[in-house]
Amino acid sequence: MIRTIQELFKIAATVVIGSLILVNCEPDADQLGSQFFQDGAQGTEKTYPIVAYNVNNGDSIRTDAARLQSATLGVFTESQFGMQKVSYVTQVRLPAANPDFGTNPKLDSAVLVIKPQYAIDSVTSVTKDDYIFPEGAIPAKRIMNTYPILKYGNTKIGGKTLLNFRVQEVTDFLGSNADQIRSNRNVAAGAQLGTKTFDGNVSYVKVTKDADDSVLLENQAGIRIKLDSTFFANKIINKPSTSPEFSDAASFIRYFKGIRISVDETDGYIFNFDPTSMELNLYYKSDKVTNGVTAREQSTYMMNVGGSNSHFNQIEFNRAGTPSAAALAAITPMDSINGAAKIFAQGMGGPGFGLKIPDATIAAVRNQFQNDKIGIVSAKLRIYTDAVSWNKKYAKPASFTVKKYIKKEKENDPYLNTFLDDMNALYGTGIYNLVKAFDLEKNPAYYDIGITQTFKNIIEKQNPKTGNLILNVGTYTMDASGNMLGELYPNLGPQNFNTRSFTPNRVVLVGKDPLYPLNDPSDPLKELRPKLILTYGQK
DSSP, X not given: OHHHHHHHHHHHHTOOSSOTTTOOSOSGGGGGGGGGGSTTOOEEEEEEEOEEEEEOOTTXXXXXXTTOSSEEEEEEEXXXXXXXXXXXXXXXXXXXXXXXXXXXXEEEEEEEEEOBOBOTTSOEEEEEEEXXXXXXXXXXXXXXXXEEBOOEEOOOGGGSOOEEEEEEEEOSOOOOTTSOOBTTOOOOEEEEEEEEEEOSEEEEEEEEEXXXXXXXXXXXXXEEEEEOHHHHIIIIXXXXXXXXXXXXXXXXXXXXXXXXXXXXXXXXXXXXXXXXXXXXXXXXXXXXXXXXXXXXXXEEEEEEESTTSOEEEEEEEEOTTSHHHHHHHTOOTTHHHHOOSEEEEESTTOOEEEEEEOHHHHHHHHHIIIIIOOEEEEEXXXXXXXXXXXXXXXXOOSOEEEEEBOOOSSOSOOBOOSOOHHHHXXXXXXXXXXXXXXXXXXXXXXXXXXXXXXXXXXXXXXXXXXXXEEEEEOOBOBOTTSOBHHHHOGGGOGGGSBSGGGXXXXXXXXXXXXXXXXXXXXXXXXXXXXXXXXEEEOO
C-alpha cells in the first residue's frame, strides 16, 4: 500500500496543467498539495463505506436516429433480468424523385441486407474454381468467406441458436429523422414482407470470370433477407415514374411508411449492426434497344433505409418473477440513505444505480481539510460484481456513464447533464480514467470510478454539496478522430453522447445491505461493499 501511495504522488507530480489533481489556483489550504512535491511527504489511504441503490429508468430510453450510432436486434432471456427483446424500425426512401425503371420493367427479387458486427479473425474460407455463374452460364471462380457475428446472450440453444427474422410493412407514419423517439414506442405493422432463419454466420462472396478475372458478383458479409417481390413490384416498380407518391420524399414516406424487423423467439442473443449500412435492393430487368435489337438488361435499384431516415429500436422487457423485478418494485425515496443489498444494472433502458457518499463522511473529510490541512491526492469509488447472482458466462459491462445527481430547486428534472468535474478537467491528459474495470473474466470483478477532482470540489468548494452519482451501463461516444462528442458539443449536453441505447450488457453488483449498518464488522460481505477509497497527504 505504501508503494501504491508513493506512485500516486509520482503521478501527481507529472501533472503540468495547473496541478489539477492536487492544487487549485487558490491560496492557503488549496495550495497545500504543492508540499507533496518536496521531501518528507506523507500519504494516507483510507476507506469509507458508501451507499448503493437501484435506479428505475422505466425500461425506456431514446433510440432514435440521433442516438443509434449502432443499432441492435435480437432477444435474450436470463434468470436475473428476464427477457429483453429488440426490434428495428426504419423508414424507406427513394434515392431520387420520379425514378425511371425503363421500358417494360419486371422485378426479379427484393433483398434486405443487414450488416452486423462479426469476428473478422474467425473466418472459414471456401473456394470453388469450377463454379458456373448462373447469369449466362459463365465459367468462374467463387470465394466465400464465412464469419460468426458478435453476439451477446445464449448462443448454443439446441446446439446452435437459430433466430427467425420477420420483416413487416409499417403502417404508422414515423415522422422526421429529427424527432425524438423512445424505445417503448409502438407502431402498427401490416403485411409480412419476408422471413429468414439465421444461423449466426454471415458470408462474403466474390465471383470472378475465368476468362479475364473481372468481377461478376461481390456481396459484402451480411444477413440477406429475401422480401416479397410481388409487394415491391406493385408498390414501386410497376407504378409510373410520374406518380404523385414518387414526387418527393415527404410524399413517399407517407405512401410507403417503412419496415419493421423483429425476431420470433423469446430467448437467444442480441447483436449490433450499423444502421447506415443497411440495404434494400430491387433487382429488375427492363428492355434495352441496341442497333434495333431489344434485349433484357439487368439493373439494381437501391432504396435508402436507416441512415438519414427516421429509424429507431423498439425494446421490450419481461422481467416478471425475477430478482431485478423485485428490486425495482422495492425502490423508495429513502434508498439513497438505506441502500439496496443487490444492484441491478442493465443497458438499453434497463435499470441503473446510484452511489452516495454519506453526508457524515463528507463532513468528516471537510473537517480534516479545514483543520488538519490535508490535501486530496486521489478519490475513487469501488464496486464489486455479485459472484453468486452473476456468475454467468456473459460479458460483463466494460464501463459506465457517470453523472452527478443534484435536485434543483426550480426545475423538474433533477439530473445534471454535464460531465463529472474530472472529465472536464482531465480528459485528454492521458492520466485519467473515468471507469477502470478489473478481473472481468473472474468472479467477483470490480470497477473503480475516478472522482478525484469532483470530490475535491465537494470538499474544498462545497460544489456540489452532495456526493450522489448516477451510473448506467454504457460509455461515452467519440468521433472517428477519437474526440469525445460530449466535449465537441457541450451545448447539446455532454451526457447525451453515449452508448447506453445500444449496449446490451448487464450485471448484478454487491450493494449496501439495509440489514447491516455501514461498516458493520459482522457483515459477511463487508469487504465487497461499495466504498470510497481516499488518498490524501499531510505535511
